[in-house]
Amino acid sequence: MARPVERRRHRTRQRREVLELLAATDEFISARQVHARLRERGSTIGLTTVYRTVQVLADAGEIDAVRLGSGEQHYRRCRDGHHHHHLICRHCFRTVEITGPAVEAWSRQIGGEHGYTDINHTVELFGTCNDCRQVAG
Numbered sequence: 692m693a694r695p696v697e698r699r700r701h702r703t704r705q706r707r708e709v710l711e712l713l714a715a716t717d718e719f720i721s722a723r724q725v726h727a728r729l730r731e732r733g734s735t736i737g738l739t740t741v742y743r744t745v746q747v748l749a750d751a752g753e754i755d756a757v758r759l760g761s762g763e764q765h766y767r768r769c770r771d772g773h774h775h776h777h778l779i780c781r782h783c784f785r786t787v788e789i790t791g792p793a794v795e796a797w798s799r800q801i802g803g804e805h806g807y808t809d810i811n812h813t814v815e816l817f818g819t820c821n822d823c824r825q826v827a828g
């Protein structure tokens with residue numbers, strides 16, 4: 692009888708570990724990076740668990756997921772719980788949360804013009820952040 696409870700506690704702790712790491716991270720990072728950074732902090736969490744945990748958190752909308760670099764999913768815990776977009780440095784993946792009122796109005800208008808409902812969209816902006824620009828000279 693104690694076992695399911697133990698497992699549940701275990702999952703809760705792993706979830707909290709991942710959320711705390713992402714909350715303290717400014718850039719989008721991959722599941723492998725989440726795993727490596729948690730291990731550096733002394734965590735015993737396994738890579739498979741990290742992959743499963745970030746997937747569950749992303750599905751629940753608690754963290755954001757964006758395919759970056761070679762197409763691997765990267766994750767970030769954003770402060771804005773509402774719909775927003777990202778300005779992402781293409782070198783270090785440091786990210787600024789942005790809103791796009793013009794994009795929202797445009798997507799509603801275009802959808803309406805064509806009789807489509809339930810429109811959603813994915814818009815991310817990519818650039819070179821100030822730090823990366825200075826490194827490049």
Ligand SMILES: [Zn+2]
Nearest residue numbers: 755769777788
């Ligand atoms: Zn976000």
Ligand SMILES: [Zn+2]
Nearest residue numbers: 780783820823
């Ligand atoms: Zn950068």
Ligand SMILES: [Zn+2]
Nearest residue numbers: 775791794795
């Ligand atoms: Zn939008």
